[in-house]
Amino acid sequence: MGGMREPKLQESRLSSIWRHARLYYWYLRANWLSLWAYPVPFIMMNVAGIVYALGSVAAVWALFSKIHAIGDWTLPEVMLIYGLSIFSRSLFHLFWIELMNTSAMVKAGDIDRLLVRPLNPMYQLVAGYLDNDDWGELLTAVALVWTSLGMLGHRTVANVFWCLLASVSGSLIFASIHAVCNGMAFFTVETGGFSQLAWTTDEFSRYPADIYGKGVRALITWVIPVAFASFYPAQVILGEGRLRLIGLLSPVAAILSFAFAYWFWGKAMDKYQGVGN
Amino acid sequence: MKYLMYARSEFIRGFRYRANYWATVISAVALAVIQWYLWHAAYTDKDLIAGLSLDQVLAYTLIGRVAAGFLTAPTAALRIGSRVRTGAIVHDMVKPVDLHTQLLWQGLGRAGFSFVATGLPLLLAMAALGVLEIPSPGRLLLFLISLLMAYVTVFSTSFLSGVFTFYTKTAVGVDYVYTVVSLLSGEFLPLEFFPAWLRTAADYLPFKSMHYIPMAIWSGIAGPGEVVPSLISQCLWTLGMVAVSKMAWSGALKSLTVQGG
Amino acid sequence: MPYDASPVIVASNLSRYFRVRLDGENLKDRIKRFIKPQYRVVKALDGVSFSISQGESVGYIGLNGAGKSTTIKLLCGVLVPTAGTVTVNGLEPYRHRTATARRIGLMMGQRTQLLWDLPVHESFNLLGKIYDIKPDVFKANVKRLQDVLDIGPLWHTPARMLSLGQKTRCDLALTFLHDPSVVFLDEPTIGLDVLARERIRDFINEEKRRGVTIFLASHDLDDLEIVADRVMLIHHGKLLFDGTQDQLRQLAGGPLVNLEETVKRFYREAELG
Numbered sequence: 028m029g030g031m032r033e034p035k036l037q038e039s040r041l042s043s044i045w046r047h048a049r050l051y052y053w054y055l056r057a058n059w060l061s062l063w064a065y066p067v068p069f070i071m072m073n074v075a076g077i078v079y080a081l082g083s084v085a086a087v088w089a090l091f092s093k094i095h096a097i098g099d100w101t102l103p104e105v106m107l108i109y110g111l112s113i114f115s116r117s118l119f120h121l122f123w124i125e126l127m128n129t130s131a132m133v134k135a136g137d138i139d140r141l142l143v144r145p146l147n148p149m150y151q152l153v154a155g156y157l158d159n160d161d162w163g164e165l166l167t168a169v170a171l172v173w174t175s176l177g178m179l180g181h182r183t184v185a186n187v188f189w190c191l192l193a194s195v196s197g198s199l200i201f202a203s204i205h206a207v208c209n210g211m212a213f214f215t216v217e218t219g220g221f222s223q224l225a226w227t228t229d230e231f232s233r234y235p236a237d238i239y240g241k242g243v244r245a246l247i248t249w250v251i252p253v254a255f256a257s258f259y260p261a262q263v264i265l266g267e268g269r270l271r272l273i274g275l276l277s278p279v280a281a282i283l284s285f286a287f288a289y290w291f292w293g294k295a296m297d298k299y300q301g302v303g304n
Numbered sequence: 305m306k307y308l309m310y311a312r313s314e315f316i317r318g319f320r321y322r323a324n325y326w327a328t329v330i331s332a333v334a335l336a337v338i339q340w341y342l343w344h345a346a347y348t349d350k351d352l353i354a355g356l357s358l359d360q361v362l363a364y365t366l367i368g369r370v371a372a373g374f375l376t377a378p379t380a381a382l383r384i385g386s387r388v389r390t391g392a393i394v395h396d397m398v399k400p401v402d403l404h405t406q407l408l409w410q411g412l413g414r415a416g417f418s419f420v421a422t423g424l425p426l427l428l429a430m431a432a433l434g435v436l437e438i439p440s441p442g443r444l445l446l447f448l449i450s451l452l453m454a455y456v457t458v459f460s461t462s463f464l465s466g467v468f469t470f471y472t473k474t475a476v477g478v479d480y481v482y483t484v485v486s487l488l489s490g491e492f493l494p495l496e497f498f499p500a501w502l503r504t505a506a507d508y509l510p511f512k513s514m515h516y517i518p519m520a521i522w523s524g525i526a527g528p529g530e531v532v533p534s535l536i537s538q539c540l541w542t543l544g545m546v547a548v549s550k551m552a553w554s555g556a557l558k559s560l561t562v563q564g565g
Numbered sequence: 566m567p568y569d570a571s572p573v574i575v576a577s578n579l580s581r582y583f584r585v586r587l588d589g590e591n592l593k594d595r596i597k598r599f600i601k602p603q604y605r606v607v608k609a610l611d612g613v614s615f616s617i618s619q620g621e622s623v624g625y626i627g628l629n630g631a632g633k634s635t636t637i638k639l640l641c642g643v644l645v646p647t648a649g650t651v652t653v654n655g656l657e658p659y660r661h662r663t664a665t666a667r668r669i670g671l672m673m674g675q676r677t678q679l680l681w682d683l684p685v686h687e688s689f690n691l692l693g694k695i696y697d698i699k700p701d702v703f704k705a706n707v708k709r710l711q712d713v714l715d716i717g718p719l720w721h722t723p724a725r726m727l728s729l730g731q732k733t734r735c736d737l738a739l740t741f742l743h744d745p746s747v748v749f750l751d752e753p754t755i756g757l758d759v760l761a762r763e764r765i766r767d768f769i770n771e772e773k774r775r776g777v778t779i780f781l782a783s784h785d786l787d788d789l790e791i792v793a794d795r796v797m798l799i800h801h802g803k804l805l806f807d808g809t810q811d812q813l814r815q816l817a818g819g820p821l822v823n824l825e826e827t828v829k830r831f832y833r834e835a836e837l838g
Contacts, residue, residue, distance in 0.1 A: 038663070046697065053694045057680055057687060064682035064723065071472070072480075079480035085502065086492045093354045093497050098345035140678065142643045144695055145666040160480075211323065220327030227331040230338050238345035243337060300659060301581065301645040319595040320588065322602060 047150055054154035062159055069159070076163035083113075084167055098238045103178035104265055105235065110171030111190060112232040112257035115197025117164040123202040125156040127222055130212035138299065149206070149292055168194075181264050189263055196281035197232075197256030203281075203288035204228055204251060210288075213295035232257040255280040306401065307409040314413030318421060325421060332369060332422050339365040340435065354496040356525065359437075363523035364494050366436045368515065370427045372491075373418030375454055375515060378411035381462035382478055384553075385469030388560060397557075404463065404550050411459050439522055446531055450518035453542045457513045460545035461485060467552045490516030494525060510541040573747055573778050574617040574640060578649035580802075581610040581635050609635040611802035612649065617795075619746065622769075622779035624793030626786065626828060632802040633782040637749045640780070641671050653747060667696065670745035674752030677732055678739050679724035685735055686720050689742065696743035703742075710738040713768055730761035737768060747778040754785055766791050786824045798828065800835050 038046075062069045087109060097105050129152065132138050141148040172190050176182040208225035212218045231239075231247045236258035239247070247254045255277045262274035318325075340362065347358040356364075384407075387393050396403045430436035438444065465478050486492065488502075489511040495503055506512055517538045520526040526534055587603045589595035610632040617623055627633045638644040639651055642658030642665050651658065658665040679688045693703045711717040714734045719727060727735065733753065740748060750769070754762045762785070769792050773779055781792060789796060789810075796813050798806040806813055814827050 050694055053691055057683060057691050060687065061680060061682040075478075075480035079483045082484040082487045086487055089493055089497045089499065089502070092499065094346045096346075096348075097342070098348060136673075136676070139638060139641075139643045139673075140671075140676070142662065143641045143666050143669065143671045145663040145697075146695060208327070211327075215321065215323040217321035217324040218327075220321070220324035220331065224327045224331045224334075227334050230335065234338070234342055234345070239337075239341045243341065297645075300643065301647060302659070316592055316595055319592075319599040322599055325599075 043147075047147060050146070051154055055157070058155075058157040058159075062157070072158075072160040073162055076160045077166070078163075080163035080167040083164070084171075087171075098235055100235045103175045104261070106171050106175035107179065107264065108235055108257050108261045109233050110168050110175055111193060111197065111261055112229065113164055114168035114172060114190070114194040115201055115232070115256040116229050117161045117168055118194055118198035119201035119205070120161040121159060121165065122157065123153055123198070123205065124158055125153055126202065126205045126209050128152070128156065129209040130216070130218040130222070133212045133299065134216060138296075142300070148296060149289065176264070179264070186264050189260070193256075193260030193263075193277055196278040197260065199281040199285050200252055200256045201225075201229055203284040204253070206285075206288040206292045210292040210295040213299035228253050229256070252280050252284050255284075307405055310406055311409040311413035311416065314410045315417045318414065318417030328373070328418075328422050329425070332373065332426050335372070336366055336369045336426060336430065339369060354494070356494060356496055360523050360525050361494060363436060364519045364525055366430060367427075367522045368491065368519050370423045370430075370436075371419075371451060371454075371515075371518065373422050374415045374451065375458050375491075376415070376418070377462040377482060378407065378414065378459055380407050381411065381459055382466045382482070384463060384466030385472075388470045388556065393560075404553055407463065408456070408459050412455065415455055439524070443521060443524075443531075446535065447518055447522045450521050450535060450538060453538050454514050454518050457510065457538075457542050457545050460542075460549040461511070461514065464545070464549040464552055467549065467556050470556050485511050485514075488512070489514040490519065494520070496525070510545055513538040513541040513545075571619065572616040573619045573621075574615075574651070574653050574780070576616070576636075576640070576649070576651045577614045579610060579613045579636070579639060579646055579651050580608070580648040581632075581639060581644060582647045583607045583609055608802045610639065613799070613802075613804045614649075615797060615804065615807055617778060617780070619778055620773075620776045622773050622792055622794050623781065624789030624796045625780060625782040625799065626784075626789060626796065627782075627799035628832065631799045633799060634751060635802075636799070637671070637751055637780070637782060641669060641749060642666070667743070668746050670740040670743070670748040672736055672740040672748070672750050672753055674733075674750075674755040677724070677736055679727075679732065679735055681725050682723060684721045684723055685716065685727075688724065688735070688739060692739055692742055698743055702744075706742055706744065710741060713771060714738050714764075730757055730764075733757060733761065733765065734768075737765065741772060741777075745777065747780065748772070750779065750781045750783075752783055753781070754783065754788055762788070786828060790824050798831060800832065805831065805835055 087106075091102055091105065095102055100108070129138075132141075132152070138148070141151045144151060173182070176186060176190070205222075205225040208221040209218060211221045228247075228251050231243075231251070232253040236244055236247060236254040244254070248259075259270075259274040259280075260277045262270045263277075266274065343358060343361050343365065346353065347361075351357065353361070384403075387396070396406075399406075427436065431438055439447065462482070465482060469478055488506045488509055490506070491514075495506050495512060495516050498506060506516075517526070517534050520534070521531055583606070584604045585607055587598060587605055589598045613632075613636070625633055625636065635644065639646055640653055640658060642653075642660075642662045645659045653665055654668055656665055658669075678692070679685065680691065689707060698706070711720070714737060716731070716734050716738055719731055719735065724732065724735070737753065740750075753769075754765055757765070766788060769779060769781070773792070779792065781788065783789060794809065796806065796808065796810055797804060798813070806816065808816075810824065813831070814824070816831075
């Protein structure tokens with residue numbers, strides 16, 4: 028058998044991660060080439076995305092033009108929090124959207140294919156498809172964050188970098204929530220409701236977290252940590268003392284929540300495979 | 305009646321998915337909670353915003369959450385264009401039923417399940433907690449009539465968008481454009497919050513029949529003198545949208561049979 | 566054909582049960598079961614034992630729902646057995662999923678691995694990267710598969726524009742690209758015309774000669790007649806027969822020429838008990 032290599036039974040974790048990271052380029056490439064196979068729909072899709080983003084901005088604008096403040100927060104402060112929230116959300120949408128397809132893949136039996144390849148199944152799922160139609164929302168988010176930083180007089184290089192980091196970490200929080208909700212597909216066939224629930228939770232991150240009661244606030248900090256996607260990171264710029272410190276810990280919160288979600292998704296997949304019957 | 309059977313079977317189908325149901329309920333509750341806190345925070349130091357009181361806005365948005373499941377755009381209608389493109393439409397065309405009517409009733413069955421299983425419990429819970437006040441029987445009846453018409457408009461708009469994708473040859477973007485329709489319908493905010501030009505646009509478009517009118521009737525935003533005129537205009541828009549979507553559909557079918565797909 | 570003495574696949578008492586939720590007949594039942602669900606256990610595979618040596622080619626036959634796909638999923642590490650054990654290349658597939666994955670190939674009929682919107686070669690490139698195939702090996706394998714399956718001319722065609730036969734040939738090539746030692750083929754010729762089927766059988770026979778272990782599940786008994794040295798017959802999750810084609814014909818009670826008649830007869834007798 029020419030060219031057959033003896034498989035390594037144990038690959039070190041580091042080399043496995045490196046292998047997955049290198050492969051991501053090839054997956055991205057295949058995805059982009061696929062999208063450009065239909066240039067007209069691809070462009071239309073993004074134009075529609077901009078229309079959508081303008082629609083959502085119009086809603087925010089309509090709201091803020093009448094309200095001026097929410098709770099103790101002034102308009103630019105609310106805008107910064109809202110901007111960080113949709114910044115995180117659009118990054119999630121651009122790079123993690125295929126998590127939503129778990130249920131359909133289970134129904135069609137396509138999960139089986141992921142399991143007979145020498146790669147991590149969740150990685151294959153997420154890297155396997157991008158729709159790339161959310162650049163409009165990303166643009167809106169950048170505009171909101173940039174403008175609000177300017178209005179607040181806080182538009183420094185450090186703050187801009189912090190907002191970028193916070194949004195990447197925020198997108199990881201959304202990915203965690205969607206991974207858990209869509210991971211339910213391994214237990215129950217129909218998961219439309221769970222997927223919707225995941226999208227609902229991100230609405231909690233759009234407004235200052237302290238407008239909610241104690242219970243809700245604890246919930247969005249400790250259980251479904253969406254407050255770490257927008258409100259707490261914004262405190263690094265707006266707040267002081269303890270609140271600012273919590274804000275600085277947002278990336279840690281993101282990593283922890285993703286670790287949990289990843290563990291849960293794996294457990295759910297075990298269930299699908301029938302581990303421990 | 306065969307169309308009623310379609311509605312019934314879709315209604316019953318809802319009972320299939322148990323865990324999914326609870327997720328839907330939690331979603332609905334979460335969205336209601338967000339609205340409640342958001343508006344309380346917005347009204348901290350004001351009595352009126354855009355001419356509306358806190359109670360009015362809360363009633364409008366909370367009953368909006370109750371009705372949301374009932375007024376969700378039916379996926380089958382939005383995807384009608386792809387059914388044509390993939391050829392699956394052949395199965396529909398050999399059946400002795402009108403597809404527009406069939407989907408309307410199927411969607412109603414599904415919406416009915418959503419209302420009974422999710423909307424109604426949420427409504428009763430909020431009423432019991434004193435968060436949401438139930439209006440007088442007369443207004444309630446007018447609200448229900450208006451809600452039913454809103455469903456028909458939602459359906460027709462989705463169906464029309466679906467037919468539109470048959471011409472554009474791609475379904476992408478429909479969901480996004482639909483979001484703008486939702487904005488103009490008043491789903492996110494009462495139309496009073498819009499700047500004047502957008503309010504004018506919304507007033508002259510059919511979309512406010514999809515959400516604003518029933519919620520304004522429930523919440524009292526529509527004053528006693530406005531209820532009947534808005535119901536009449538809603539009725540006209542509803543009939544108009546049904547007619548337009550049906551016409552667009554038969555046009556699409558004709559071009560399909562002429563060009564042979 | 567001389568087989569390697571060491572068994573490459575060993576299944577012992579392999580079982581897999583599924584729990585299926587019951588639907589109500591009418592609205593009342595549905596609401597009742599919505600509140601308190603009821604389940605039924607389906608024994609998709611029930612105590613099956615066999616051993617397959619390197620280089621053997623096995624035809625796996627059974628009616629719809631007999632447990633064919635379940636078996637393949639258990640052997641590939643997609644599913645975990647409810648009871649019993651299975652090893653492939655000496656490893657339990659689900660425990661050593663990635664190590665197993667590098668050495669097996671799986672083709673599911675009518676479920677393509679091709680990147681739908683891209684030219685065929687892109688699928689090969691990506692899979693080459695996924696399996697970490699060395700460039701020179703990749704080149705050589707592509708060349709060989711292109712020649713044997715005649716897919717060279719399709720190399721720059723987008724997958725969505727291929728005919729079913731062309732797609733199947735490309736999928737077969739993708740399955741063998743990383744030099745798997747065991748290949749599972751689930752209905753590889755489904756929906757194909759006679760000529761396309763013949764081509765695929767020739768290819769499988771060729772791979773057999775190269776020493777690849779072939780596990781072929783198919784409805785098309787003609788495939789098995791030509792390709793399989795050994796036949797396993799599964800019915801309601803149990804192994805009814807395991808032996809050569811001649812043995813099967815004899816057991817079924819006569820020197821019938823046609824394998825299809827033999828198998829039908831076997832099922833009838835099994836139903837009668």
